[in-house]
Amino acid sequence: MEIRLVAALATAALVVSAVALPGTGQAAPPPSGTTYTNPITDPFSDTYADPAVIRGKDGWWYLYATSDPLVTGGPFGNMHVAKSRDLATWEYVGTIFDDENKPAWAADASYFWAPDIRYVDGQYVMYYTVTDTAANPDPWDYTIGVATAPTPTGPWTDSGGPVLDPRPAPGGGYLNTIDPALFADDDGSRYLYFGGFNGGIWVTELDETGTRAVGEPTRVTVADRYEGAFVVKRDGWYYLMGSSANCCSGPVTGYSVYTGRSRSPLGPFTDHEGVGMNESRVGGTLVVAQNGNTWIGVGHHAVFSDVSGQDWMLYHGIDRDDPWLNEPGGVNRRPTLLDRLDWIDGWPVVNAGAGPSEGAQTAPVAASELGIVSADPASGHALRRITGTLTRGTD
Template sequence: MPPKRFLAAALAVAAVAAGTSAATAAPAPTTTNAISSSFADTFADPSIIQGRDGYWYAYATSDPLVANGPFGLMHMARTKDFSSWEYLGTVFNEQTKPSWAAPGSFFWAPDIRYFDGKYVMYFTVTDTLANPGSDFAIGAATAPTPTGPWTVSDGPVVTPKSDGNGGWYNTIDPALLTAADGKRYMYYGGFYGGISVTELTPDGLHAVGEPTQVTIGDRYEGSYVVYRDGYYYLTASSMNCCAGPTTGYSVFAGRSRSPKGPFLDADGVAMTESRVGGTTVITQNGNKWIGPGHHAFMTDAAGQDHIVYHAIDRNAAWLTDPFGINRRPMLIDRIDWIDGWPRTRAGSGPSEGPVPAPVTGSGLGIDASDPAGGLAGASRRPGDALGGPTAAISGAAQTRKSAAPGSLRVEADVRLGSSFTTVLGGHQVFAKVADGKVTVAAGRRTASASLPADFDRAQWNKLIVEVSGSTVSARVNDAGLGDVYAEAKVDVPGLKLAAAPVRWVGSAEVDNLTVRPVATPVRRLAAVPKPGKLLAGDDFSGELGADWSWVRPDAKAVVADGKLSWPLQNADLVGGGNNAGLLFHNTPAGDSWIAETKLHLDTGSGDIRNYQQAGMIAYLNDSDFARLGNVAIWKTRQIEYGRELVARPSDGATSYGVAAIGRSAPTQWMRLAYHKNAAGEHVYRAASSVDGKNWTWGASWVLSAPAKLGLFAHGEFTGANPAPVATFDYLRFYESK
């Protein structure tokens, strides 16, 4: 059946189609989350790639697209401008799905790539015939076009891994990287067993050697790796993807000089440590979107990076009945690289209203899908059925129009001859691919990087040449997805690129050519709450006063020596376990303030102490609260910001989910910042610190009314005698600036 079109064209596109003049052109195109809403209610675990035909293709996991719809065997959609989308059907059908998958197996988390002249899709198989019963594996399929037909590998790329106790580790969520050493690496894994990386054969279809574990278990899944400025960035999702209106999924990052790690966060903490950290890439901000995660990165024609991910509208969280399938549409937002780390909208998190769409197509009058017409000296070739017409350059060619002075990005799919040079700014900048190297030169400064020995110039690859500020770079990679065969970069202080045509010297076949000014980078993080004057609180210098109140008093909690000491209770607050004591302090008047405490709780490291915890709580009742705690979770120690609410009013059934924030330490500082949002809802944003000076701000939870604010100490289920003691130095309330 031919694909069904779903059109939601931006005004700017409509204006151009109608022949509006440049002088009265409509504003730049925008996009509004969720970008999959025109064709699907859920489009989870998305991955994305620009095809040889110029379209951007997105792929999703095997959920029904709409309520009561059939389970698809992974889904495909495409767009040219990120405003109009076209649904293309499923990747597999019952006849073409993997023959080695067990009946009833699901296919999750597609990761799409292009190399060696073919599209390669990796995916999770939830059960194989080898060991029926959820023995997860990684499969692969290849195709000549982004829509298939897909030919499945004869067996798993990464086989199931036994846990030695009759179960199976999470061999799930694949992500491929082609690294600067010319090797292909597969990242995979989840909470049970951690994320690992293994080398693949050059064709990308078989694992070789021994895998290396790069994250601790119980923390990360849904990895994606990109290369930037000499580092490999491992980004991965944490906590629960699918807890309906209490989903706290978020994405975190670590980086390494090696594709095999170790991956360290911005604080220098390895992602394999028990007291695990991770630098926040995206987390929920108090608008309607919660649980942003399981993502991919893409770079637009202006060099702006974007994160494509799924999230949940907390007001429409379920695709089916509560506790069934979660509604996880596809979203997109800008990625800003600030102080060497990827941040979504400078740390602001998911967008809810219109935002600038990714820049597509070319300037200078070039038709990216038929580039020869915009180039003097190039000849038009018919190309192939996939890519369409191409431009052949042999000798010299240049754009018919001059690029404006300043930053510039030139990107194309290329099949390279023996030597190919891009010239920018007249003769100011050269980028050359020849003699097994990529070389850039500006003024008297040059830099080179070697291509892998087996690099195939005859295949289609990406060539990207960019001048941004004083930095000149040239990069060759598979398909523009953050991988790298070679990148050369040089900094030339005072460089100002002159207005001039873009020129090429040498030989190459060129497709999808775009020439654009470079997007203006965002260099500063978004503002976070800051404490002002002290409004109220207690330093525990005497007995608890009238500002304090209890729910289920605990006589073992005592104030002495300027501290509140509270042995962890064998109690909890989640689900039906509403037997934990809670100690509350009156909150200040006003629509915004910050509560802060200093907590000492030594939960050790690396052993199992489920689920010892203590911290702060914003509480409406036993089935409606947000809880910020330093928690022992199996072998990890995490800062967990959890949310419980009634998800099914008919019988009072509750849902509980969590977000992660920062890293854990025996002595921990915590904050909850309160404010009202534009809808008059009550937002509580959490932060943590290991020194009381440098704070990591994280997820926000929204409550329907002003909450009680207080402390808790519970989750001692190990039978420790005596119980560990949580010691609070103070609880203070500050003005929020």
């Protein structure tokens, strides 16, 4: 019997190591066994706080940070982006905004904090904190902005206004409408979590464009305990993770990450003992805290999965022996740390409870060793077209 084959066949069984990608301008993925050492941003910065990460369609990973100076004595940048092929070695790319493209509705003195990066409807979407708007004469009228871009490095176009208006506080001033985190549910509904110690963490639904809040926000934590929200869904549970204690007190910083879970993205979120995160006797199950080594003040995190399916946490921390930038005064050194996120008895915990790591660690699996480029799977040598005949002999 003769069967004619005209098919595109993967040669996966024959590939035992990374391959070159001729004509693509991209390096081959790293070999297995790659290691990293915290902080992963040390080669290019002294501080890289409030990290967020995404894998671009070009195969690179992109790491974003808040608007601190990168190095001691350096200028405040309007948020930052770096990139990596292997999640272990990073190179700095530049800022998100400059004087030409920063939001016109933000006051000149405004800072831009805590970027949250996603890929939605064919474009990269970044939510971020605006600390001061031009609409109000009072400073620190915090709110959330959003910008879009065709690539992970821009150019970024702001939506033209806040996602939701600044929220006046009952006693004067404004509630902390800060630290945005998008969550897209399985049915396509989009939820934006935001807020902090002055007012609590809240969640609001977004319109179909993802640029404006709709309906009334729901408070999901007490007013003075958590900030830096991040939500993941696992086994039908929504896990709300938030950072607690002061982020930025140098050598006495006690920042840590806690979590609660719910069957609804709107809560209520309860910890492993059933105590709610929005109760006066506030709940929260510990995810990561300082453990006695170099790293203190560990928090404001993002969660991602590597290409093997293993979960990881990015977060900033403070070296207890080197907590401050020399210039400008009062700014903490908060470089980015990376560690494995394990799930034990239904709850997330960093390094199976060991906490922030020191020394060489096995890196995430950042790419397939087949060298497949997601935007062009048939490029390179990983996939090739085979034409021929298959003949089965007869007895």
